[in-house]
Amino acid sequence: MTIGRFIALEGGEGVGKSTQSRLLAQALRERGLEVVMTREPGGTAGAEAIRALVLGTDGEGWGARAEALLFAAARADHVERLIRPALARGAWVVCDRFLDSSRAYQGGGSGLSDADIRQLHAIGSEGLLPDLTLLFEVAPEITAARLAARDVDGSDRIGGRPADYHARVAAAFAAYAQAEPERFARIQGGGAAEEVHHTVMAALAPWL
C-alpha cells in the first residue's frame, strides 16, 4: 500500500488555492495515486451545512468565538469522516484550507489567541496536522483584480471584511510559516497558474 500524504493549501482570498488544488490533484492522479480533493469549511455534509451558516450573508452573523467554534466543529466532522479514513487507506488528501486558516482569520484577523484556536483543534480533531502546508502569497493588488473578476455577485461574509482585516490575516500566515519552516512551503503565487503549479510540484518532489 502507498503512504497517504495530507497536503493543505493556505493563504488569503484569491491567491489561487482552488486552482492549484485542482492542478495538484490532477498531477497526482496521473501518477496513479488515489487523491481525495476537499476543502474547508466543508468536505462532508455536516461541514458543508456549517459552511453555509458561517459564510452565508443572511442574519446578523457570528461573534469571533462562535465563529471559531463553528470552524472547529466543521473541521472535526471533516477529519473524522473524510480525512482520517482517506489517509488510513493510503490516499493523498489535497485540502483547500485547514487549521492555519482558523489561526490566521479567527486568530490574526479577529484577535483570538493562538492557544485557544489550537485548543479547539486538539478537542475537535485530536490535533491532526497536514504533512505539508503550501502557503500561497500574492500581492494584494493582484488578488484584488482576480477577485473583482471572479466575485461579480459579491463576496461571502468573511471575504467581504475590510482590507486591514485581510492584511492581518496575510501577516499571520507569513508569521506561522516563518516560525515553522519544516511544516510550510511558501509559494509565490503571482505568476501564471502553470508556473505556480511547477513550484508546487517542486515542493512535493521528495515524496514523488
Ligand SMILES: Nc1ncnc2c1ncn2[C@@H]1O[C@H](COP(=O)(O)OP(=O)(O)OP(=O)(O)O)[C@@H](O)[C@H]1O
Ligand atoms: N496564477 C493565476 N493567474 C491568474 N489568475 C488566477 C491564477 N490562479 C487563480 N486565478 C484566478 O483567480 C481567481 C481566484 O483563484 P482561486 O479561486 O483559485 O483562489 P482561492 O485562493 O481559492 O480563492 P478564495 O479563497 O477566495 O476562494 C479565479 O478566478 C482564478 O481563475
Ligand SMILES: Cc1cn([C@H]2C[C@H](O)[C@@H](COP(=O)(O)O)O2)c(=O)[nH]c1=O
Ligand atoms: C477554513 C477556514 C476558512 N475561513 C474563511 C476564509 C474564507 O474567507 C472562507 C472560505 O472561503 P473559500 O472561498 O473556500 O476560501 O472562510 C476562516 O475564516 N477560518 C477557517 O478556519
